[in-house]
Amino acid sequence: MTALPAETIETTAVQLRTWLATGMLAQAYPQVRGLLAGLDDAGLHRAGAVLARLDAGEVLAAHPSTPVVTIAVTGSCTVEPILAPLAAHLARHGFLLRTQVGAFGQYAVELADPHSELSRCAPDITLCLLDAHIVFDQLPTPWTVPEVIAVLEETSALVAQIAQAQHRPGTLVCTTVPLPAHWAAQLVDYRSRAALGAAWRRFNADLLDLGERPGMVILDLEPLICDTPRAYDPRVATYARVCFSDPLLHRLAREVGHLVCSVRGRTRKCLVLDLDGTLWGGVLAEDGVDGLEASGGYRGAAFQAFQRVVKQLGSQGALLAVCSKNDDAAVREALHAMPGLALAEDDFVAIVANWEHKPVNISRLAERLGIGVDSMVFVDDNPVERDMVRAELPEVAVIDIERAEPALHSERLLLDGWFATQEVTEEDLARTARYRAEGRRRHCRAGAGTGTDYLAQLHTTVELFRPSPADVARLAQLTQRTNRFNLTTQRLDGPAVRRMLGEAGTLVLAVRCADRFGAHGTTGAVFARWQGDVLDIENFLLSCRVLARGIESACLNAILSGAQRVGAVAVRGRYRPGARNQKVRELYRQHGFADRGMDASGTECYEHDLSRLPAPVSHISLTSDWPGL
Amino acid sequence: MSIDDFLTLVQAEVGLPLGAADLDTDFDDLVAWDSVHLLKLLTALEGSVGARLPVPQLLESRSLRQVHGVLVTR
Numbered sequence: 001m002t003a004l005p006a007e008t009i010e011t012t013a014v015q016l017r018t019w020l021a022t023g024m025l026a027q028a029y030p031q032v033r034g035l036l037a038g039l040d041d042a043g044l045h046r047a048g049a050v051l052a053r054l055d056a057g058e059v060l061a062a063h064p065s066t067p068v069v070t071i072a073v074t075g076s077c078t079v080e081p082i083l084a085p086l087a088a089h090l091a092r093h094g095f096l097l098r099t100q101v102g103a104f105g106q107y108a109v110e111l112a113d114p115h116s117e118l119s120r121c122a123p124d125i126t127l128c129l130l131d132a133h134i135v136f137d138q139l140p141t142p143w144t145v146p147e148v149i150a151v152l153e154e155t156s157a158l159v160a161q162i163a164q165a166q167h168r169p170g171t172l173v174c175t176t177v178p179l180p181a182h183w184a185a186q187l188v189d190y191r192s193r194a195a196l197g198a199a200w201r202r203f204n205a206d207l208l209d210l211g212e213r214p215g216m217v218i219l220d221l222e223p224l225i226c227d228t229p230r231a232y233d234p235r236v237a238t239y240a241r242v243c244f245s246d247p248l249l250h251r252l253a254r255e256v257g258h259l260v261c262s263v264r265g266r267t268r269k270c271l272v273l274d275l276d277g278t279l280w281g282g283v284l285a286e287d288g289v290d291g292l293e294a295s296g297g298y299r300g301a302a303f304q305a306f307q308r309v310v311k312q313l314g315s316q317g318a319l320l321a322v323c324s325k326n327d328d329a330a331v332r333e334a335l336h337a338m339p340g341l342a343l344a345e346d347d348f349v350a351i352v353a354n355w356e357h358k359p360v361n362i363s364r365l366a367e368r369l370g371i372g373v374d375s376m377v378f379v380d381d382n383p384v385e386r387d388m389v390r391a392e393l394p395e396v397a398v399i400d401i402e403r404a405e406p407a408l409h410s411e412r413l414l415l416d417g418w419f420a421t422q423e424v425t426e427e428d429l430a431r432t433a434r435y436r437a438e439g440r441r442r443h444c445r446a447g448a449g450t451g452t453d454y455l456a457q458l459h460t461t462v463e464l465f466r467p468s469p470a471d472v473a474r475l476a477q478l479t480q481r482t483n484r485f486n487l488t489t490q491r492l493d494g495p496a497v498r499r500m501l502g503e504a505g506t507l508v509l510a511v512r513c514a515d516r517f518g519a520h521g522t523t524g525a526v527f528a529r530w531q532g533d534v535l536d537i538e539n540f541l542l543s544c545r546v547l548a549r550g551i552e553s554a555c556l557n558a559i560l561s562g563a564q565r566v567g568a569v570a571v572r573g574r575y576r577p578g579a580r581n582q583k584v585r586e587l588y589r590q591h592g593f594a595d596r597g598m599d600a601s602g603t604e605c606y607e608h609d610l611s612r613l614p615a616p617v618s619h620i621s622l623t624s625d626w627p628g629l
Numbered sequence: 630m631s632i633d634d635f636l637t638l639v640q641a642e643v644g645l646p647l648g649a650a651d652l653d654t655d656f657d658d659l660v661a662w663d664s665v666h667l668l669k670l671l672t673a674l675e676g677s678v679g680a681r682l683p684v685p686q687l688l689e690s691r692s693l694r695q696v697h698g699v700l701v702t703r
Contacts (some may be wrong), residue, residue, distance in 0.1 A: 013641055021646035047671070049644025053661060080665045084644070235684040236668050246672060 012039060013046040020050050026058035029066060029096065036092045041250045048088030054100040066096045069260050072118045074102030074110055075129030077243040082129065084254035093261055111162045112338060124263065127256060128174045131243035132183060143196045152203040156450050163210045171263065171493065173217045173256065175205040180232045214495040217259060224251040235258040258417035265480040265491055268397060268418040269375040272362060275324040275331065277381035277403035281345070281395055284326050284334055295340025300407035307412040314347050315429025318419045319369065319435055321350040323361050329355040349435040358385050361394035369435065370544035372483065372580060377418045406586060422494065423473040427521045437518040438545065455549055455619040456596035458515040462551055464558050464624035467510040472497045474522050475510060478541055485542040485552065486528055487587065488603065489578035505530045509626055511555055513546055520546050526559060535563045536572040556591050557614050564610045566627045571610065576603040630678060635697045642673045652694045667696070674700060
C-alpha cells in the first residue's frame with residue numbers, strides 16, 4: 001500500500017479510460033503494469049473498472065506473448081463484482097485476465113459437470129465464492145441451531161465431493177464462508193450463539209482441511225475480514241445478492257494475484273531490506289549502535305516485531321539481504337553487537353552496505369545470487385530511494401513504509417503475498433544456508449588458479465534418480481521457480497507432476513547434487529516421454545545455483561547413454577523461448593543434437609542419433625538409478 | 630453534486646468513457662452498462678456526499694440522470 005498522491009491515481013484511471021475510449025488499450029497493455037505499480041486499492045479499483053472491459057483477444061492479437069490467465073468464477077452469490085479487482089490485480093503482475101462467469105447460484109452443478117461452460121474454458125483457476133446463503137436459504141423460519149448444523153454437514157459433504165470430483169486441470173480455489181453478525185444476533189441466548197459459532201467454525205475448518213488436496217486451495221476469509229472495515233453490506237446483499245464488499249473483494253483479488261504468481265513461477269525470492277528507519281530506528285552512522293532503537297522502548301519494540309516477521313519469512317525460503325547506505329564494517333558490527341536484534345548476520349545471504357546508488361547495488365546483488373531483479377522485493381523507509389528503485393528497476397516490488405510509524409512496517413510488508421508458494425519444501429527451509437555456502441564457493445574460486453582447477457577442487461557429485469511421491473512438491477516448485485535453465489518453461493503443479501510420475505511411457509528423473517561445501521539438494525529435473533523407441537525430453541531444468549559447472553552436461557550424457565543401453569534409437573530435445581531462458585538455447589546443439597526445425601508452437605526441436613556419445617565430464621562423479629540394468 | 634461532477638465520478642467508478650449525451654440514455658441502451666454498476670456507484674456516491682442513499686430507488690433508476698436525481702433529492 002502506498003502513499004501515491006490522489007492526482008496520480010486519477011491520472012492513471014483517466015489514461016486507461018482514454019485508451020479504452022480511443023481503442024488503444026489493447027495496444028498499450030504492456031504499459032499498464034507500470035502504471036499500476038504503487039497504486040492502492042482505490043486506484044486499483046478504478047483501474048480495474050476499465051481493465052475488466054478489455055477484450056483479452058485484442059490484447060493477444062497486438063501482443064501475442066502476453067501471459068494469459070483464465071479464471072472461471074462461480075459461487076453462491078453474485079460474483080461479477082470481483083471481475084474488476086481481478087483484472088487489476090492480474091495486470092499489476094503483468095498477466096492478462098480472461099474470465100468465464102458461472103450461472104448464478106449454480107456452482108455445485110457447474111463444478112461437478114466436466115462439460116459445463118465453466119469447466120470447458122480450461123481455467124487455470126476456478127474461483128468459488130461461498131456465502132452464508134448456502135446454509136440459510138435451505139432453512140425455514142424460524143430456524144434452530146441443530147437445523148443449521150444439519151445443513152452445514154450436508155454442505156460440507158457437497159463441497160468435499162466437488163473437491164474430490166475435480167476433473168479439470170488448474171487449481172480450484174474456494175473461500176471459507178463468513179458468518180455475518182446478524183445471523184448469530186437473531187439468537188437470544190448466549191449458549192445457542194456459541195453453539196452456532198462453534199458449528200460454523202467446524203464447517204470452515206473442514207473446508208480448510210480440503211486445502212490439503214492437490215489442486216485445491218482454500219482462502220481463509222476470516223483474517224481478511226478482520227482487516228476490512230465493512231466486509232458485508234446488508235443493502236447490496238439484500239437487493240443484489242452481493243455478499244462481499246468491494247474492499248473485501250480487493251483483498252481477495254490480491255490473494256488470487258499472488259496465487260497466480262506462485263503457479264506461474266513469479267514468486268519473489270529475495271527480500272532486500274534497508275536498515276536505518278527500516279529494520280531499526282535511528283541512524284547508525286550518527287547515533288552509533290548504542291543509540292539505535294532495535295528492541296527497547298515503544299519504537300524499539302515495533303522495530304523488533306518487524307525484524308521477527310522478516311526472520312519468519314526468511315525461515316521459509318525467502319532470501320534476506322541488506323542494502324544500506326552505511327559503512328560495511330559498522331553494519332556487521334551492529335548486526336553482531338546490537339542487543340535484542342531479532343536478526344543476525346547469518347540470517348542474511350548478503351549484506352550490501354556502501355554509499356553507492358541502491359538500484360546499482362540491487363542489480364549486482366541479483367546477479368550475485370543468480371536471480372532476476374524481478375524476483376526481488378525492496379523495503380525502504382526513504383521515499384527518494386524507493387522512487388529511484390521504482391524508476392530504474394521497475395521489475396522490483398517496492399514496499400512503502402514510514403520511518404515515523406514502525407508499527408505499520410509488518411502490515412505493509414505482508415499485505416501482498418510476495419513470497420506465497422503452493423507448499424514449503426525442504427529446499428526452502430535450507431535455502432539460506434545453501435546460498436551462504438555459495439559465498440564460500442566463490443571464495444574458493446577466487447583462490448583457485450584456473451576455472452578448471454576450481455571445478456576439480458569442488459568435488460561435485462550428481463545423483464540422477466527416479467523421484468518418489470515425496471519429491472513431487474519440490475519438482476513442481478522447480479518447474480515454477482526456475483527461469484534461466486528451463487528449456488521449455490513448462491510449469492507443472494503438484495498434480496501434474498504426480499500424473500506424469502504415474503503415467504506409462506514417461507520418464508521423470510530428478511537431479512540432486514553436492515560438493516565439498518555442502519549439499520545443494522534437489523536442483524534439477526528431466527521430464528521425458530517414450531515415443532516408440534525414441535526418448536523425447538519434454539523439459540529439462542536446473543536451478544541457477546548449480547549452473548556453470550558442467551552438471552547439465554553430466555546429466556545429458558547420462559540420459560543419452562542410458563537411453564542407448566535400453567535400446568533407444570534416438571533422444572529428442574526441445575527448446576521453447578521464454579522471457580529469461582535465452583542462455584540455454586544452444587544446449588542441445590552443444591551436446592551433439594542435430595537441428596530438427598521448429599514446430600507450429602515455435603518450439604525448436606533437436607535430435608541425437610546416439611551414434612557418438614559425448615565424453616564424460618571428468619570433474620563430476622555421477623550416479624544414477626536409471627536405467628538400472 | 631453538480632451533474633458534471635457526477636458524470637466524472639460515474640466514469641471513474643465504472644470505467645466507462647461517458648459523455649453528457651449518455652445521461653438520459655436508458656440503461657438498457659447504454660453500451661456495456663450492467664446492473665452491477667449501480668452498486669459500484671453506491672459506495673462512491675455515498676462517500677462523496679457523506680450520506681446514505683436509498684438503494685431501492687437507485688436500483689429502480691433507468692438512466693444516469695435519474696440516479697443523479699436520487700442523489701440531489703435525498
